[in-house]
Each structure stands twice: as structure tokens, then as C-alpha cells.
Amino acid sequence: MSGGSGETSDADLVARVARGDRAALRLLFMRHHARVYRFVMRQTGSETMADDVANEVFLEVWRQAARFEGRAQVSTWLLGIARFKALSMLRKRSEEALDEGQAEAVADGADTPEVVTMKDDKASALRRFVDGLSDEHREVVDLAYYHGKSVTEIGDILAVPVATVKTRMFYARKKLGEALKAAGYDRGWP
Amino acid sequence: MNDKALSNRRDRLEALLPFFLNGTLSGAELHEVEEWLASDPDAMASLADAEAEYSATMETNEAIRPPADALARFSEALESEAGPQRQPALSLRERLARFLPSMPVQAAWVAAGLAIAILVGQTVWLNLSERTDFSVAGTETADAPFAFVTFKEDAAIADVSAALGALKLKIDAGPLPGGLYRVVVPAENGAQYDDIVARLQETGVVATVVAGRRPAE
Numbered sequence: 001m002s003g004g005s006g007e008t009s010d011a012d013l014v015a016r017v018a019r020g021d022r023a024a025l026r027l028l029f030m031r032h033h034a035r036v037y038r039f040v041m042r043q044t045g046s047e048t049m050a051d052d053v054a055n056e057v058f059l060e061v062w063r064q065a066a067r068f069e070g071r072a073q074v075s076t077w078l079l080g081i082a083r084f085k086a087l088s089m090l091r092k093r094s095e096e097a098l099d100e101g102q103a104e105a106v107a108d109g110a111d112t113p114e115v116v117t118m119k120d121d122k123a124s125a126l127r128r129f130v131d132g133l134s135d136e137h138r139e140v141v142d143l144a145y146y147h148g149k150s151v152t153e154i155g156d157i158l159a160v161p162v163a164t165v166k167t168r169m170f171y172a173r174k175k176l177g178e179a180l181k182a183a184g185y186d187r188g189w190p
Numbered sequence: 191m192n193d194k195a196l197s198n199r200r201d202r203l204e205a206l207l208p209f210f211l212n213g214t215l216s217g218a219e220l221h222e223v224e225e226w227l228a229s230d231p232d233a234m235a236s237l238a239d240a241e242a243e244y245s246a247t248m249e250t251n252e253a254i255r256p257p258a259d260a261l262a263r264f265s266e267a268l269e270s271e272a273g274p275q276r277q278p279a280l281s282l283r284e285r286l287a288r289f290l291p292s293m294p295v296q297a298a299w300v301a302a303g304l305a306i307a308i309l310v311g312q313t314v315w316l317n318l319s320e321r322t323d324f325s326v327a328g329t330e331t332a333d334a335p336f337a338f339v340t341f342k343e344d345a346a347i348a349d350v351s352a353a354l355g356a357l358k359l360k361i362d363a364g365p366l367p368g369g370l371y372r373v374v375v376p377a378e379n380g381a382q383y384d385d386i387v388a389r390l391q392e393t394g395v396v397a398t399v400v401a402g403r404r405p406a407e
Binding site: 020021022025026029030033034037038041042047050051054055058059062063122123126127129130131141142144145146148149150151153166167169170173174176177187188189190 | 200201202204205206207208209211212213214215232235236239240242243244245246247248249250251252254256257260261263264265267268269271344
């Protein structure tokens, strides 16, 4: 999101933030917070972590706005920061026991596709299969379909080569196709 | 093209379909996908599958609701932040310290001597002068209504100046302890004073306004 006609662009807002303009940062927050929050929520599965990380991302923008070089879109930059912070937080908490909520989520996700599909139609089955992808695969699917990012931008956010992005997308889509077929739904490929 | 080559091509194009759908594909890859969609009946079925994935991913993301009070809490956290690292303003002494070492020693002595001479000259001139057509800040506003004001730390001087100018306000003392400035309020009665103070509070450059001398009704 870089701002439409007559609207201040994201890059201009970042430049204002670099000069200490808090109002510009609030505007940037309003534009991008939901997407950053959802991105982290999908990565971590924790509302608390998504909330903390999303806030931290924008505070980081406040501290580091002068370092934004404008090579990438602001939204790509934000998602890159969010991913790094989410991974750091996940690593830090990896030794902590799963709380009750997380344990329930894991148990829920552990349903076999067949069991789940009995009560779902194709669209809701597909939503569940997208949710059930591995982190690596779900990330590229989310970044392409929901965040509208290009192969190169996803490579920047995940810090991987573009060939890796394509490979992950290939396997992600293949797994979705296989899961749908196994659940008895039509699917042309693979 | 043999079966294996066709299969490899299909796999590669399937991986590009999401980027075709989100409009970020370009150049040779875009051309290749378009050509495939136009020539292969299976390609349209694949595109429909990708569209279903697209919808499912959008829905599953949008089902996540960020907290409603996120902005309010972020604003609080932001207020406690010091601010981006910027070049700190240099004091006169620091500026001189940076300036003088770069000069040859003799030139530095000459510069320092000239500065002292100018200072002495100004002092003598002022002491000998009998002119009295200047005023000391505060004397002409000794009985005027005033308010105490603190400005937001990120307020630019130009914005402060514009805001005060628009309300015909003048700073006549400060900064006092606590970062307070005394601002002369050109009000003839209490209602006028209250109105000006309220408008001052709404300018966006002011952090707090404390009533000082308020005229009677």
C-alpha cells in the first residue's frame, strides 16, 4: 500500500517519521497494522505474540526510519521486520511449555483431512488445508495471495533466493491439491 | 517436447499462477503463463484451482481480527519513546570546538582576538549610549493576562511560531523549570481569555496549558 492519488505515500510517511513526526507513524500504523498483525498471528498462532510483535514492528520503524532505503515497498519492509521479530520471539519462547490454548489449537489441527472434510464443504476444507500447511509453505501462500507480494519481494521478506520461493510455492500448491484429492474433491493438478 | 519436459513446464507454471493472479508477474514469465492459459485447456482448470486457494487464503487471513484498541495502546507506547536517532543540536561551545581546531593556530588567535574586541566594543557602546528607545521583555506586559504553556517535544519551532502568531500570542518568559513558557494572552475579559486558551490547547503543538493571570469577567 503506497497511497493512492492525493494520499501521502508510505515512503513519504517514513521520511516524516525519520524527522520525528509521530502523527505520520500513527497513520502508517493505521494503514498496515492489521496486515502485520495477521502475518505474525499466522506465523506464531498466538494473539498475544501477534499483538506484541506488531507493536514492536512500528516502534522499530520509529527508531530506524532513517535507515529505510526505499529499495523495497514499505509494506515489504514491515513484513520483513515482523518476520524477524516473530522468529526471535518464537525462539525465545520455544523452551516454555505450551499453554492450554496452544495445546488445544494443536489438537484441533491434528484432525485428519478425511475427518474434517466430512463436515466441511470444499471451500472450508481448502481453508483448513491452507491453515494446515507447514510454516514455510503457508508463509509463501499468505504472502502471495493475501499480501499480494511478488516472488522477489517474498524472497526479500523471507531472506531466501527467488528460486526457493518458487519451489516452496510449488510444493505448497501440490500439498493443497493432494489434500483435496484425498478428501474426495476434484483437482486437476497435481 | 517429451512428457517429462511437459510435466516440468507444467510444474513450473503452476508455481507461477499465484503471482499471475496477484498481478506481480511480469516479463517473460507473464508471457509464458498467458500463452499457456490461451493454449492449454487444463491451464484454465488450474487457474480456477488457484483462484479457490486465493479466496481461501484471503478468508482465513481476514478472519483474524486485530484488537480494537491497538492504535490507542500503540500511541501510549510511542509517547514514551525518545524518538529516532538524529544529529543532536550542537552548543555554541561545541560548534566553536569543531571550528577552531581546523584553523591554523595563528588564524585561531586572530579570530578569538576579533571576537573579544567585538564584545568589548559592544559593551562600551551600550554603556556610553544614552539611547533608551528599547524595551526589556516583560516590562510592557507586566500587568497583562498570561498563561503557562509546555510544548510537545516533537513540535517544530516553525509550527509553534505559526500557532502562537495565529492567536496573537507572545512568549515573554521561559523556559522556566519544568519546560514552562509564560505566554501573554491578549484578552480583555475572562471569557476571551478562556476562548484563547482553549484554542491554544487545540493547536497540536501544545502539551499543557496552565491558567496564569486571568482577567476578571
